[in-house]
Amino acid sequence: MKNNRFIKSLHSRSEAIFIGTALIVGIGTGLAAIIFNYLIQGVEWVGFDWLPRVTPAWGAAYVVIVPALGGLLVGPMIYFFAREAKGHGVPEVMEAVALRGGRIRPIVAVIKSIASSISIGTGGSAGREGPIVQVGSALGSTLGQKLNLSDDRVRNLVACGAAGGIAATFNAPIAGVIFAVEIILGELSIRSLSSVVVSSVTASVIWRSAFGDVPAFHIPLEYGINSLWEYAFYPVLGILAALAGAAFVITLYWTEDFFDNLKAIPEWFKASIGGALLGLTALAYPFITGIHWDKVPHIYSSGHDVIESALSNHSLLWFAIVMIFLKIIATSLTLGSGGSGGVFAPALFTGAMVGTAYAILLNMLFPGVPAPPSAYALVGMGAVFAASAHAPLTAVLIIFEMTGDYHIMLPLMLTVVIATLVAQSLLKGESIYTLKLTRRGIRLQRGRDVDIMQSVLVSEVMSTEMVTVSADTTLTELSATFNHSRHHGVAILDDYGKLWGLVTVSDLERAINAGKPLSTTTVGEIATQYKNLQKAFPDENIGEALNRLSRRGFGRLPVVSREDDRKLIGMIQRRDIVEAYKLALTKRAEIQQRTQRLQMRNIDGTEFVDINIHENSKANGKTIGSLAETLPHDCILISIRRDGKVLIPHGETKLQANDQLTAFIQSKDVERLYSCLRAPKEEGENN
Numbered sequence: 102m103k104n105n106r107f108i109k110s111l112h113s114r115s116e117a118i119f120i121g122t123a124l125i126v127g128i129g130t131g132l133a134a135i136i137f138n139y140l141i142q143g144v145e146w147v148g149f150d151w152l153p154r155v156t157p158a159w160g161a162a163y164v165v166i167v168p169a170l171g172g173l174l175v176g177p178m179i180y181f182f183a184r185e186a187k188g189h190g191v192p193e194v195m196e197a198v199a200l201r202g203g204r205i206r207p208i209v210a211v212i213k214s215i216a217s218s219i220s221i222g223t224g225g226s227a228g229r230e231g232p233i234v235q236v237g238s239a240l241g242s243t244l245g246q247k248l249n250l251s252d253d254r255v256r257n258l259v260a261c262g263a264a265g266g267i268a269a270t271f272n273a274p275i276a277g278v279i280f281a282v283e284i285i286l287g288e289l290s291i292r293s294l295s296s297v298v299v300s301s302v303t304a305s306v307i308w309r310s311a312f313g314d315v316p317a318f319h320i321p322l323e324y325g326i327n328s329l330w331e332y333a334f335y336p337v338l339g340i341l342a343a344l345a346g347a348a349f350v351i352t353l354y355w356t357e358d359f360f361d362n363l364k365a366i367p368e369w370f371k372a373s374i375g376g377a378l379l380g381l382t383a384l385a386y387p388f389i390t391g392i393h394w395d396k397v398p399h400i401y402s403s404g405h406d407v408i409e410s411a412l413s414n415h416s417l418l419w420f421a422i423v424m425i426f427l428k429i430i431a432t433s434l435t436l437g438s439g440g441s442g443g444v445f446a447p448a449l450f451t452g453a454m455v456g457t458a459y460a461i462l463l464n465m466l467f468p469g470v471p472a473p474p475s476a477y478a479l480v481g482m483g484a485v486f487a488a489s490a491h492a493p494l495t496a497v498l499i500i501f502e503m504t505g506d507y508h509i510m511l512p513l514m515l516t517v518v519i520a521t522l523v524a525q526s527l528l529k530g531e532s533i534y535t536l537k538l539t540r541r542g543i544r545l546q547r548g549r550d551v552d553i554m555q556s557v558l559v560s561e562v563m564s565t566e567m568v569t570v571s572a573d574t575t576l577t578e579l580s581a582t583f584n585h586s587r588h589h590g591v592a593i594l595d596d597y598g599k600l601w602g603l604v605t606v607s608d609l610e611r612a613i614n615a616g617k618p619l620s621t622t623t624v625g626e627i628a629t630q631y632k633n634l635q636k637a638f639p640d641e642n643i644g645e646a647l648n649r650l651s652r653r654g655f656g657r658l659p660v661v662s663r664e665d666d667r668k669l670i671g672m673i674q675r676r677d678i679v680e681a682y683k684l685a686l687t688k689r690a691e692i693q694q695r696t697q698r699l700q701m702r703n704i705d706g707t708e709f710v711d712i713n714i715h716e717n718s719k720a721n722g723k724t725i726g727s728l729a730e731t732l733p734h735d736c737i738l739i740s741i742r743r744d745g746k747v748l749i750p751h752g753e754t755k756l757q758a759n760d761q762l763t764a765f766i767q768s769k770d771v772e773r774l775y776s777c778l779r780a781p782k783e784e785g786e787n788n
Contacts, residue, residue: 119254120299122244123261127300129244130237130265131307137214137233138312141402144171144222149397164224164398165380168435171223172376175216176439180369181768183212188357188436189227189444190235191284192537194263198285202252203242203259210239216441220372224379224401226431227442230270234443237262237304238285257293260285264297265304267499270445271317272308276499277301283492284534316503319409324476325508331471335512338459338477339484339519345455346488346520347527349429349448354536356437364715364779367772368439375438379431390423399424400431403446411453411478421458425451444533448486456481476509480516487517488524491532559646560639563660563671569594572601572625576612579604579624590657592669593628599667600659604628636661637673646673709739710771712778714760720778726752731777733770739763 148167156163179186185193186209197205217232241258250258260281268277278294278301286293326332360371383398392399399407407424410416432447460477463470471477479500487496496517501510531539568586570579572593582591583606590605608627613619617627637646637658646658660671714721720728725738729752732738741748742761748754756762756778766774 118248119257119296122241122248122250122254122258123296123299124303126237126241126244126258126261127265127303128307129240130233130262130300131269131304133210133214133236133240134229134233134266134269134304134308135311137218137229137236140214140218141222141229144219145397145402148223153396161384164383165377168224168376168380168401169373170376171219171225172372172374172438172440173370175220175441176369176372178212178216178219179372179439179441183209185209186213186216186235186441187439188537189231189442189533191231191263191443191534194235194238194259194285195534196538197238197242198256198259203255203257204246205235205239205242205259207239207243210236210243213239213441217443220435220440221402221442223376224383224397225376225435225440225442226379226400226402226404226428226447227435227440227444228270228403228446228449229443230267230445231443232441233266233270234263234280235266237264237266241300256286257296260293260297261300264301267445267495268301268305269308271499271503272305272312272315273317273499273502274298274301274305276495276502277304279498280492280495283494284490316505318405318412318503320412320479320504324479324504325472326512327472328470330467331512332515334463334471335480335516336519338456338481339516340523341455341459342452342481342484342516342520343488343523343527345425345429345451346448346485346524346533349432349444349451349485349489350528350531350533350536352429353433353437353444353533354540356433360438364713372439375434375440378438379434382427382431382434386423386427390419392420392423400427404428404450405446408450408453408478408482411457412475414473414475416454416457416474416478418458418461421454421461424454425458428454444489445486448489448533449482452482452485453478454481455485476512479504479509480513483513484516484520488520489533491521491525491535493517493521558639559637559641559643559660559673560671562643563637563639563673565671567592567669567672569669570604570624571595572623572628574624576609576617576619576622576624576627579609580619583609590674592659592672593624594669600631600634600661600669601625602628602630603634603657603659605657631667634659636666638663639670643673710764710766710774712762712764712775714756714758714762715779716758717781718758718779719781720756721758723756724752725750725754725756728756728777733766733773733777735767736770736774737765739765 148171149163152167153159153163159166183206185206190213193209194205197203213232213235217227217229221227221229221232238259239262241260241262242255245255245258263285264274264277264281266277267280268274271277278297281297281301282294360375363371366374379400383394383400386398386400387393407416411421428447428450432444436442436444456477456479457474459481460471460474463477464474483496483500486499487493490496497510497514500513501507528536568582568588568591570582570591570593572595574582579591583589590603592603593601595601602625604624604627608629612622612627635658637660639660640663657672657674659669660673662668662670738750740763741750741754741756742763743757743759750762762778764774
């Protein structure tokens with residue numbers, strides 16, 4: 102009996118700690134959101150009130166100078182102290198939950214707060230929610246680590262911080278809970294839900310104590326349906342929202358790739374370039390469009406005022422159309438160049454503009470039938486966010502909490518679901534959050550890392566040395582081809598070199614058993630023609646291709662170009678499974694090594710760095726030994742990634758173009774190492 106009471110006592114104490122830590126995280130996140138909001142206001146006052154007054158000679162040039170200066174402050178801060186703070190932050194939280202037991206370095210909360218407040222306050226086109234989600238998650242993770250809690254508890258506290266971040270930013274506690282479950286955890290359990298609810302409600306209460314119980318956006322009107330015909334209009338809005346959401350995601354990561362490929366420019370300086378380009382865009386668009394701004398350009402920061410204008414029916418058609426494209430470009434320049442901020446608010450901004458433009462056109466075509474543009478703007482906000490984040494429940498609930506009006510729920514749910522489904526098709530199942538991780542080789546499903554085979558692309562293991570025949574090849578010649586090549590299947594090409602079909606040893610055996618004459622029967626008579634073939638694409642993962650092989654019982658698949666599916670570029674076979682699995686294991690080891698490096702970065706002034714050797718680099722073609730005198734003294738070369746394999750470097754190892762070298766070095770010597778290994782060859786220099 103005493104033992105039972107003791108066990109119950111421990112259980113009660115455990116539950117109290119569970120809820121108590123969630124309460125602490127909610128309080129901390131709510132306070133952090135308040136401080137963060139005031140930091141942004143302070144930076145905005147300096148950049149767009151005080152600075153123009155003390156530098157009147159600059160004229161409108163401050164619009165370019167302020168975001169460039171902001172980037173100049175943010176870039177080094179992120180580069181040298183917490184690179185996880187770069188960009189919109191949520192993918193880093195998802196990675197921590199999936200791969201590192203929810204462990205996030207405490208310094209991330211500090212750097213993310215300061216960097217994002219500077220980035221947004223100086224005009225960066227980004228939202229507050231991403232930074233506060235990451236800050237709240239870092240607070241939860243830090244608390245869990247300090248208390249030596251289990252990985253599951255730490256993950257749960259990370260989700261508590263994420264929920265509190267959304268709840269405080271938008272004064273939407275229900276949406277905060279669903280965001281944490283739908284995006285961060287990817288699964289629902291009663292126990293985890295209870296703590297997330299406590300944290301979300303607490304953060305919202307803390308926020309309301311400072312700013313009052315007011316919604317994130319002032320909603321001056323009641324929204325609803327004017328006519329049943331509108332249920333035919335909203336699905337079209339869902340498709341338009343999906344297109345806008347997909348364009349947002351693609352443009353953001355294209356811009357990120359563009360800046361990453363600027364190897365000659367120091368990484369810490371790129372955010373300043375992005376800020377300057379953002380400023381030039383803001384300076385130029387009034388002259389191009391005739392749309393003028395007063396003190397702060399419309400595309401700067403989260404665009405809160407522009408969204409409220411759309412929700413009040415104060416936006417014009419031309420303005421709404423232009424803002425769709427400009428906001429996507431502005432956000433991509435801000436975050437793709439290395440700035441810090443969230444993507445939630447820019448998605449809402451873009452959605453408001455899509456809905457407004459669409460509704461104005463509808464009212465021109467069908468006067469009096471559609472509801473006012475503000476209703477479509479509100480639905481568009483939820484639809485574009487759902488399309489980009491693939492979070493339909495969060496989108497529906499956050500709009501509901503902002504309006505408190507049930508009448509718009511039916512068209513909202515219909516539009517959001519259509520937008521999500523279409524966007525998933527356009528983005529191949531990836532969202533603005535998961536795509537960032539997929540590009541690192543991390544594929545998440547329901548908040549967990551999925552099958553490692555999904556991290557390997559078909560192009561990485563397919564065979565490009567193929568034996569082909571023509572459709573008029575005789576079976577005698579085909580038999581000789583099989584015997585000579587030792588292949589069990591070959592592709593058939595037409596007179597133009599296009600894929601005609603596929604023929605296998607099994608096809609030949611069936612023809613022989615059927616008594617067909619080998620000398621006169623052609624390959625075209627027994628082969629599987631192009632229209633009946635299952636094909637693979639080079640940019641899909643090997644897991645999808647192998648599933649296609651197993652479902653149909655095929656031994657091989659032709660790999661064709663997406664641009665021209667008659668253009669044969671390779672062949673994938675069952676025997677490639679082994680090679681793919683080896684490559685997947687290598688990638689998994691690299692991911693685990695990288696996560697360990699993230700935890701160790703800047704401990705005692707040291708860090709791991711990855712350096713790509715280029716064709717024109719001095720180091721290309723040279724041995725490690727010959728470079729020893731020029732390398733920093735306290736530098737350890739750990740590994741070389743070459744052609745999908747990991748090599749251990751030694752003195753006789755010769756570096757090659759496209760090698761990825763990993764080194765452990767003191768932070769102060771990083772630039773010197775880059776200079777040594779990536780400096781261009783001098784004219785006339787040979788290896």
